[in-house]
Amino acid sequence: MLLIHCPYCGQRPELEFRHGGQAHVARPADPSATSIDEWADYLYLRENPKGLHAERWRHVHGCGRFFNALRDTTTDVFVSTYRCGEPRPDGGSAR
Ligand SMILES: [Zn+2]
Structure with a gap:
């Protein structure tokens, strides 16, 4: 069984966790000033890397x-x- 380290509780079995999507997706500061394409990117576009993923x-x-x-x-x-709120440890890009 896969064990996942919760930063608050320590090692726990994967059955206790749920995936929540890509990390570090920031909502535009002023949505009314955001173009429709930028808004659509914020809502729907996510990375799908082969390798490390936040x-x-x-x-x-x-x-x-x-x-x-x-x-x-x-x-x-x-x-x-x-x-949450801590920087990505490997210094990778954050959208
Ligand atoms: Zn926990």
């Missing part, structure tokens, strides 16, 4: 908190997990 996860059957994780999509290995 993702949001939620410990739904534990503390209930969201956190971010760097996961390698080719091996399903969690390289790192970190609390």
